[in-house]
Amino acid sequence: xxxxxxxxxxxxxxxxxxxxxxxxxxxxxxxxxxxxxxxxxxxxxxxxxxxxxxxxxxxxxxxxxxxxxxxxxxxxxxxxxxxxxxxxxxxxxxxxxxxxxxxxxxxxxxxxxxxxxxxxxxxxxxxxxxxxxxxxxxxxxxxxxxxxxxxxxxxxxxxxxxxxxxxxxxxxxxxxxxxxxxxxxxxxxxxxxxxxxxxxxxxxxxxxxxxxxxxxxxxxxxxxxxxxxxxxxxxxxxxxxxxxxxxxxxxxxxxxxxxxxxxxxxxxxxxxxxxxxxxxxxxxxxxxxxxxxx
Numbered sequence: 360x361x362x363x364x365x366x367x368x369x370x371x372x373x374x375x376x377x378x379x380x381x382x383x384x385x386x387x388x389x390x391x392x393x394x395x396x397x398x399x400x401x402x403x404x405x406x407x408x409x410x411x412x413x414x415x416x417x418x419x420x421x422x423x424x425x426x427x428x429x430x431x432x433x434x435x436x437x438x439x440x441x442x443x444x445x446x447x448x449x450x451x452x453x454x455x456x457x458x459x460x461x462x463x464x465x466x467x468x469x470x471x472x473x474x475x476x477x478x479x480x481x482x483x484x485x486x487x488x489x490x491x492x493x494x495x496x497x498x499x500x501x502x503x504x505x506x507x508x509x510x511x512x513x514x515x516x517x518x519x520x521x522x523x524x525x526x527x528x529x530x531x532x533x534x535x536x537x538x539x540x541x542x543x544x545x546x547x548x549x550x551x552x553x554x555x556x557x558x559x560x561x562x563x564x565x566x567x568x569x570x571x572x573x574x575x576x577x578x579x580x581x582x583x584x585x586x587x588x589x590x591x592x593x594x595x596x597x598x599x600x601x602x603x604x605x606x607x608x609x610x611x612x613x614x615x616x617x618x619x620x621x622x623x624x625x626x627x628x629x630x631x632x633x634x635x636x637x638x639x640x641x642x643x644x645x646x647x648x649x650x651x652x653x
Contacts, residue, residue: 407454407475410467414458421453421478429491433476436495440502443538444594449474449505453481466497468504476501484554492550495539496531500554503530506594515602519567522602525577528569529601530594532581537591544582544652551578552650575649576640580605583632589625596620604629604636 407415421430430453437451450473456462463477476498484493504527507513515522532551535541558571569577584592584600592600599618629636635652638644 411454411465411475411477412456412459412462415454415456415463417452417475418455418478419452421455421481429485429489429494430481432491433481433494433498436498437474437502440499440534440538441505443534444502444506446505446509449502451476453478466501468501468508470508472505474498474501474505487553488550492535492541492547493554496535496547496551496554499531499534499539500527502534503527506530510594510598512594512598513602514598515606519562519565521567521569521573524568525573525605526598526601528574528577529581529584529605530597532578533585533592533597536582536585537587544579545650547578547582548650548652551575552646570642572640572642575644576636577601577605579632579639579649579652580629580636583629583636584625586625586628588628589622590620592620600625607633 406413407417420434433453434451438448441448449468452473452475454463454465454475455478461479464479464483465477466480467475469475476494480497481494484497485491487493504523507523507526513522513526532547535547541547552575558569558574559567560570561567562570568574580601581597584597584604596619600620603618603621635644639649
């Protein structure tokens, strides 16, 4: 829908092989934000695809983004997240629009191995957290969609994209703890809420991503599955475990067959948090309690 602090030199501009339209995407669309006008640099091509405004262009880095180190961190994290899951890095590019900067308030994961990250959403997240934790979380969520494309996930289907989005939230929570080194949930909960827990209540819309409460519970479950006492999960094992426990919490029972990678130790850890997960998912848990979970 992830602590490396490396300050890398800016990448040199390369020629991107294609700027043709690609409709096979998963899109993150948070609330709107006012974005300052940047200056032009490192332009790659004059047309991105139909998911972005016609004036949008691709860049390998961002100037005047509040932190060029932050932009470099995102490029580094694109490789680190993929490596964590045992994969090679997808193509990662920033998208800028000098005509209407706010049009880049989006991040898109493509089915042909690309992640495009809008300048406006990068700045919005950076302005709320200069450590770039929110940006890394968004990137980890988008890489979760890459795993779904690669392995044919999620294993659960509904009439909306909710399972895809909740699982990507779970992948992000898992990576932030197991790969990015955030050992307490309190260290990511507020950042997560800023980026993802807006959710939506359009439960019958095909584009329904999950309610705010459901998205909160998804990232919390991903974080719990990443407990260092557990063996590291593959993407497919994560999928089976994620929906085994998520559905179990929702229905109050564990009637599904035990998932791949099931372990008694993991089961004991999750069941210690069973009532907590239920209260998050139902919206009963207060913000204060959620933001202070360990």
